Amino acid sequence: MSKTRFIFPFDALLALGIIGGVYIGGQFGVAAYQRFENWGKPKRWSVDKWDRRMMDRDCRLTGNVNFQIAEARAPPQFSRNSAWELEKA
Amino acid sequence: MATHREGIFVEGLWVEKESLDNSIPHVDEVGATSAPLLSMAYFFGSACKDYSEDFVLCKNESQDPRKCLKEGRKVTRCAIDLIEKLKLNCNKSWEGHWKCLDENNQMLEKCRPQEKVFNDCVFQKLGLEKVIPDAPEGKPIHLK
Numbered sequence: 765m766s767k768t769r770f771i772f773p774f775d776a777l778l779a780l781g782i783i784g785g786v787y788i789g790g791q792f793g794v795a796a797y798q799r800f801e802n803w804g805k806p807k808r809w810s811v812d813k814w815d816r817r818m819m820d821r822d823c824r825l826t827g828n829v830n831f832q833i834a835e836a837r838a839p840p841q842f843s844r845n846s847a848w849e850l851e852k853a
Numbered sequence: 854m855a856t857h858r859e860g861i862f863v864e865g866l867w868v869e870k871e872s873l874d875n876s877i878p879h880v881d882e883v884g885a886t887s888a889p890l891l892s893m894a895y896f897f898g899s900a901c902k903d904y905s906e907d908f909v910l911c912k913n914e915s916q917d918p919r920k921c922l923k924e925g926r927k928v929t930r931c932a933i934d935l936i937e938k939l940k941l942n943c944n945k946s947w948e949g950h951w952k953c954l955d956e957n958n959q960m961l962e963k964c965r966p967q968e969k970v971f972n973d974c975v976f977q978k979l980g981l982e983k984v985i986p987d988a989p990e991g992k993p994i995h996l997k
Binding site: 839 | 865
């Protein structure tokens with residue numbers, strides 16, 4: 765066997781670059797879409813029952829889960845808009 | 854009476870139309886959402902300790918909401934008082950901390966610098982210190 769030199773496969777770099785670029789760009793795209801869905805903030809993760817009920821209370825106070833206010837007293841409609849979920853027995 | 858689970862096959866929503874009895878004194882509710890409440894939670898714990906303890910002991914006796922209304926009103930008034938004092942004195946650093954918490958999934962460990970600024974301001978102006986109850990011996994985790 766005669767020794768042949770190894771030539772680096774430069775042509776493959778284009779294809780691998782496209783694959784890697786789409787993958788990494790996709791990660792950024794998913795993050796951007798989640799920010800768009802949540803009014804400019806990242807998504808809430810690891811949300812337990814406490815957080816769910818707090819987010820419900822936030823929604824009652826401000827109208828949207830993603831908005832936060834820091835007032836001392838609640839707006840007047842806060843005392844009227846709590847609701848129980850009804851299920852058929 | 855709190856339900857033990859949320860509704861799964863929800864058919865509708867029930868909103869109570871009647872207001873409370875006139876015999877019960879009216880107290881405004883606390884108007885802070887989850888992030889500001891979380892950042893002032895430890896100061897609330899040290900400033901309003903007596904009223905919260907009364908409320909928790911009352912709740913331990915009975916789960917009926919009608920039994921613990923008086924203690925609950927005291928806790929609410931104390932919280933409203935604390936928030937007004939915070940807004941007067943440390944508004945900017947408080948806002949910085951809870952806006953950071955808002956970005957980071959309400960995780961306290963991601964916002965330590967803003968927390969330090971806020972804690973210093975509150976200690977200077979109001980004299981309250983953040984103490985984690987039942988913490989093991991050694992440096993507290995928020996000071997490491």
